[in-house]
Amino acid sequence: DAGVTQSPTHLIKTRGQQVTLRCSPKSGHDTVSWYQQALGQGPQFIFQYYEEEERQRGNFPDRFSGHQFPNYSSELNVNALLLGDSALYLCASSLGQGQGNTIYFGEGSWLTVV
Amino acid sequence: GQSLEQPSEVTAVEGAIVQINCTYQTSGFYGLSWYQQHDGGAPTFLSYNALDGLEETGRFSSFLSRSDSYGYLLLQELQMKDSASYFCAVFFLSSGSARQLTFGSGTQLTVLP
Numbered sequence: 471d472a473g474v475t476q477s478p479t480h481l482i483k484t485r486g487q488q489v490t491l492r493c494s495p496k497s498g499h500d501t502v503s504w505y506q507q508a509l510g511q512g513p514q515f516i517f518q519y520y521e522e523e524e525r526q527r528g529n530f531p532d533r534f535s536g537h538q539f540p541n542y543s544s545e546l547n548v549n550a551l552l553l554g555d556s557a558l559y560l561c562a563s564s565l566g567q568g569q570g571n572t573i574y575f576g577e578g579s580w581l582t583v584v
Numbered sequence: 585g586q587s588l589e590q591p592s593e594v595t596a597v598e599g600a601i602v603q604i605n606c607t608y609q610t611s612g613f614y615g616l617s618w619y620q621q622h623d624g625g626a627p628t629f630l631s632y633n634a635l636d637g638l639e640e641t642g643r644f645s646s647f648l649s650r651s652d653s654y655g656y657l658l659l660q661e662l663q664m665k666d667s668a669s670y671f672c673a674v675f676f677l678s679s680g681s682a683r684q685l686t687f688g689s690g691t692q693l694t695v696l697p
Binding site: 474503510514515518525526562571573575578 | 614615624625626629634673678679682683684685688689
C-alpha cells in the first residue's frame with residue numbers, strides 16, 4: 471500500500487518562472503492538502519482539494535493554484551516565482567476531511583528559487 | 585485566527601525524559617496532534633488528543649487539557665534517533681464543515697550522548 475508520493479523531490483527554478491509539483495494520495499484517500507514549509511518553520515496550509523474543487527485556502531496569493539484529478543491526484547502550480555517561494559512543499563492526504571490522526575504526509579518537494 | 589506556541593529548542597541526554605509543551609488559541613477546536621520531522625523528511629504522525637487526558641504510545645505520551653488550551657508531548661528513555669523537530673498542530677473547524685490542520689513553529693530536540 472503506497473503512501474503519499476510526491477514529485478519531483480528536488481528542483482531549482484529561476485525567479486519569474488513557473489513550477490508544477492505533483493502528489494498522489496495514499497490509497498483510499500480522496501482529499502489532498504498542500505503545505506509550504508520554509509526552513510526552520512512549521513508547515514503552512516496553502517489549500518485543500520476535494521472532489522476536484524478547492525475547498526479551503528490559506529493565506530497565499532493567487533500565484534499559488536492547484537488542481538485535483540478524477541483519480542484524486544493533485545498538482546500545485548506556482549507562477550512568477552519569487553526567491554521567498556524557496557521551501558519544502560508538502561502534500562497531505564486524508565479520507566474526506568479526515569481526523570487529526572488520519573492525515574498522512576508525503577516526503578515533499580524541495581523547491582529552490584534562484 | 586489560530587496561534588500555537590511551543591519552545592524553539594530543547595536539549596536532553598540519552599535515557600532522559602523530556603516534555604515539549606504547546607499552548608494554542610483557536611476556535612472550532614477538534615484536537616491536538618503531534619508530528620516528528622527529521623531533517624529533510626516528511627512529518628510523521630506521533631499522536632492525537634481529542635479529549636482531555638493522557639494518551640500513551642510506547643515511549644511517547646501526549647496530554648491535552650482543553651480548558652487550559654494546553655498540551656504536551658512526553659518522550660521517555662530518549663534515544664539519539666529522537667533528535668528531530670517536533671510540531672504540535674491543532675485540528676479545527678475552519679469554515680462551514682471544513683476541517684484543517686495548523687502547525688506550530690516546531691521544537692528542535694537535540695539528544696546528547
